[in-house]
Amino acid sequence: MKKKKKDTPKVKEVDKKFNKFRTPKKTKQDYKQEKFKAAFASDEEAKPKRMGKRVHGKANDKGKFKKKTYKSSSKSSFTPPKKNTTPDLLPLEDEMRLNKYLAHAGICSRRKATEYIQKGDVMVNDVVVLEMGHKVMKDDVVKYLGKVITPVREAIYILLNKPRNVITTLQDEKGRRSVSEFIAEKTKERVYPVGRLDRNTTGLLVMTNDGDLAQKLSHPSYEVRKVYKATLDKKISEAEIEQIRNTLELEDGPAPVDDVAYVSDNKKVVGIELHIGRNRIVRRIFEHLGYEVVKLDRVMYSSLTKKNLPVGHSRFLTRHEVVLLKHLV
Numbered sequence: 001m002k003k004k005k006k007d008t009p010k011v012k013e014v015d016k017k018f019n020k021f022r023t024p025k026k027t028k029q030d031y032k033q034e035k036f037k038a039a040f041a042s043d044e045e046a047k048p049k050r051m052g053k054r055v056h057g058k059a060n061d062k063g064k065f066k067k068k069t070y071k072s073s074s075k076s077s078f079t080p081p082k083k084n085t086t087p088d089l090l091p092l093e094d095e096m097r098l099n100k101y102l103a104h105a106g107i108c109s110r111r112k113a114t115e116y117i118q119k120g121d122v123m124v125n126d127v128v129v130l131e132m133g134h135k136v137m138k139d140d141v142v143k144y145l146g147k148v149i150t151p152v153r154e155a156i157y158i159l160l161n162k163p164r165n166v167i168t169t170l171q172d173e174k175g176r177r178s179v180s181e182f183i184a185e186k187t188k189e190r191v192y193p194v195g196r197l198d199r200n201t202t203g204l205l206v207m208t209n210d211g212d213l214a215q216k217l218s219h220p221s222y223e224v225r226k227v228y229k230a231t232l233d234k235k236i237s238e239a240e241i242e243q244i245r246n247t248l249e250l251e252d253g254p255a256p257v258d259d260v261a262y263v264s265d266n267k268k269v270v271g272i273e274l275h276i277g278r279n280r281i282v283r284r285i286f287e288h289l290g291y292e293v294v295k296l297d298r299v300m301y302s303s304l305t306k307k308n309l310p311v312g313h314s315r316f317l318t319r320h321e322v323v324l325l326k327h328l329v
Helices: 028-046 098-104 110-118 211-218 237-243 281-288 319-328
Strands: 013-015 021-022 053-059 067-072 095-097 122-125 135-137 142-144 147-149 157-162 201-208 226-232 248-250 253-255 259-262 269-274 292-299 312-314
Touching: 013 226, 095 098, 098 110, 098 122, 098 135, 098 142, 135 201, 157 319, 201 211, 211 319, 226 281, 237 259, 248 269, 253 281, 281 292
Parallel strands: 201 292
Antiparallel strands: 013 021, 053 067, 095 135, 122 142, 142 147, 157 201, 157 312, 226 269, 226 292, 248 253, 259 269
């Protein structure tokens, strides 16, 4: 009688003859987990390596242990790209809306410009204009608080890895740290953050004086991809992960996500990808299910990652990165 072949293990089969092994087929959840881990890989590269002194011991003639110190020869791999030697130029239009004109002049954002216009702080050809939609012609003279202003022509694009306990505004009445101090050495031009990260959220933030691009990147209709790494106060169940995936209904409407998955075995660290940009949306998604987000880090913004960009550092976007951003929107 022929002997029946034994069933092979489902988890792993080892072929002793050829010293090979076969692993089980990956599930859909495995692929999602790998995708988020790949996105977070750039976050690991962004962490600054500790630089310091190494201590070696050497015994002397008396038998005492003598310490010998010397500086580490290892160097950080952080080499930020240089600013473009041939900068992009913002187009000069024959006519431009007044609020857009103020934004391009580096006075403020378009939203803030509307407030200044309505307050009567802006004059065109020595006449106070209160309509934000007023068309400024090429030869018009525009004044803000009595000073002549002109649009900035050089386009500036900066990527910042925002630290914790920093607010996403250029100035703060309460004297709190703001993102402006982290880019002060990069440019003297007035640049504005694209969207917002709340005070305790870390990660990628684009800053620019290109109002047109900033407006498009911020608008939900362009569906700019954002990936976050959320660390929760307790384990989250697969059933609740599925609830998030199937869109939760929050107090201000549905909260659709593009993807969500575990990225750690303890089920406390979750990767979440979405394109909506409502206030504190990621934190509110988990709070809706009874979880507190202990740490929240934006590791990807559109095609940009944190590779070689430690926390608190900033760099100019390369020309290729700018072109890619403009292409996506």
